[in-house]
Amino acid sequence: MTVSATHIDRDRMRARIAAVLERAxxxxxxLTDAVDEADLLAQHSPLMSPLVWDLAHIGNQEELWLVRDVGGREAVRAxxxxxxxxxxxxxxNRPALPLLDPxxxxxxxGTVREKALDVLGTSELSxxxxxxNGFAFGMIAQHEQQHDETMLATHQLRVGAPVLSAPPAPGTQAPVDGEVIVPAGEFLMGTSxxxxxxxxxxxxxxxxxxAFAIDIAPVTNEQYLAFxxxxxxxxxxxxxxxxxxHRQEAGLVAPQFWEREGDRWTRTAFGVRAPLRPRQPVVHVCWFEAEAYARWAGKRLPTEAEWEKAARFDPATGATRRYPWGADEPDQHTANLGQRHLEPAEVGAYPAGASATGVHxxxxxxxxxxxxxxxxxxxxxxxxxxxxxxxFFGGDYRILRGGSFGTDEVACRGTFRNWDHPIRRQIFAGFRLARDLREDER
Structure with missing residues (x-):
């Protein structure tokens, strides 16, 4: 590679990093400008930090890693x-701390970001x-977007007039009922x-x-309502x-944010109550609820390896893909990401995003x-x-895969791993089912 080509590649990488940081x-x-100072300082749930803590924490992590470590600069606020x-x-306990005010x-x-961008402009990125390859910058962009999703969950728990808006998520574009069989064999899990x-x-x-069978789509509101x-x-x-x-202790009777009104069920999302959309994936259920539904349906939850194989493995070529649909970055045709909508899309809304095994x-x-x-x-x-x-390894956690409508694409890929306690419901979590094959299917 020539020197000029090296400089061009580095400039392109810097431009990409700057764009990803700016998007975050x-x-x-x-998310923080949408509410007033009192809302920023309030703790809307003991499960969540005040929004103002998340805001300053985002800056502090950026300072620690990009300004001080990568850049070798003096501390802004040690x-x-x-x-x-x-x-x-x-x-x-965070509301009681002497936090920075909004x-x-x-x-x-803002000060930290100016210094981080200055570091980016001078870093050799190697x-x-x-x-x-800009790893530290990518790590910080992912960290900020992960906290943005956490802050979005805080908004969902917030009580008051709606402050966020987005167009409705798309409806079904292709039939996606049933299941597919993923053949037995080896695949390359994870990434190097x-x-x-x-x-x-x-x-x-x-x-x-x-070999195993896995549902083509996540479990929907309609299906969960039958349970x-x-x-x-x-x-x-x-x-x-x-x-x-846990069901008894927590008084669980339905997914979080569901309410019964006469003979129908509604769901409150970001301060707006509306009838359930039957074909949307169910959301805000804990692992124990998913496990109980699976037993009721005569199936089980997939293992992490099964989930990733269904998402990434191409039986025709033996290749392991970065995304279910291939190598291209996600867009509005393949996945519901990035808070583009404030709800899951109906199952079958993204046929272009299906995996090689036919899972949507x-x-x-x-x-x-x-x-x-x-x-x-x-x-x-x-x-x-x-x-x-x-x-966190070996703790009381269960794996979550695939991201949500509140996950940014920089923090979501076929190998990305999330984890949480099995009782958690405030996260944007649902599930799909799998099962072992019968003898006549092997």
Whole structure:
């Protein structure tokens, strides 16, 4: 490669990074500018931080990694590092901290961004694993977008007049009922090549998966309502012992934000109550609810390896794709991502986004619970810090895959792994079902 070509590639990479960082910041400011100062300071749920904490935390992580570490610059606000360390203060305790007020937080993140962009303009974007291919910048963009999705979940929990708006998600474009059989065999799980993949997605490694059947689409509101109507929440035999204990303790009777009005059910989304859209994937269900539904339906949740094989493996070529549809970045024709809509699209809305195995909407719409816990892949190496993944391995978590309508494309790909406690419902989570094959299907 010539020197001039190297400079061109570096300039292109800088332009891409700057655009990704700007997209995240525009979303952050939209989510925080949408409410007044009292709402920014309020804790809308003990499960969530005040929005103003998320805002300053975003800036603090950018300062730590891009300004101080990559750039070697002087600290902007070293005095607030401990305040915005997520491991030192549980969410429930954060409102009592001496946090930056909204004006200070906005000024702080603005100053940090100016310095981070200056670092970007001078970085060679090579020479160490932290900066090769812009990794640290990509990590920070993903971090900000992950907090943006968290702030979107806070907006969903907020009580008051609606402050967010978006066009309705698209309806069904293609029939997607039933299931497909994914043949037995080995596929390459995870990645060693994606430059911005995080440590828990690495390394790529062969996994043999027995043949299995998986639903073409996620479970819909209509399907879930049949479970509810059939007494699903009143039948302990459908629940695991721990799940039934949680259902009783938490008083679960329906997905979060569902309400019964006479003979119909409604759902409240971002302050707006509306009748259920039957063909939308069900959202705001915990892992225990998904497990109980699967038992009622005579199926089970897919393992993480099954989910990824259905999403990425091409049986015709043996190749493993980056996205279900191929290598192209997601767009409005393939997936419901990026808060383009404030709800899941109906099943069958994105036929162009189907996988090679014929499975739809594996990316976007709703995070999908898997049966697997959160564990390291063989050959895992913590990078660039243990607290992103390693400290969570083996804990009381279940894997979620595929992203939601609130996930940005920079933080969503066929290898991306999310995890949460099995009781969590405030996240934008749904599920699809799988099953073992009968003898006559093998």
């Amino acid at each position: 910041r525009l979303r952050t400011m939209a 005095d607030i590092d401990e305040l915005y360390d997520a491991f030192k203060h549980a969410r429930v 004006g200070q937080a906005r000024g702080y993140v 020479g160490s694993p932290l900066v090769d 090549a994606d430059p911005w993949a995080l440590d828990n997605e690495r390394p790529a490694h062969p996994v043999h998966v027995p 509810l109507t059939d007494g699903g929440y009143d039948r302990p035999e459908l629940w695991s012992p721990r799940g039934w204990a 909407q594996l990316i976007g719409d709703v995070w999908e619970w898997c049966s697997s816990g959160f564990e390291a892949y063989p050959g895992f190496r913590a990078f660039p810090y243990r607290e992103y993944s390693e400290v």
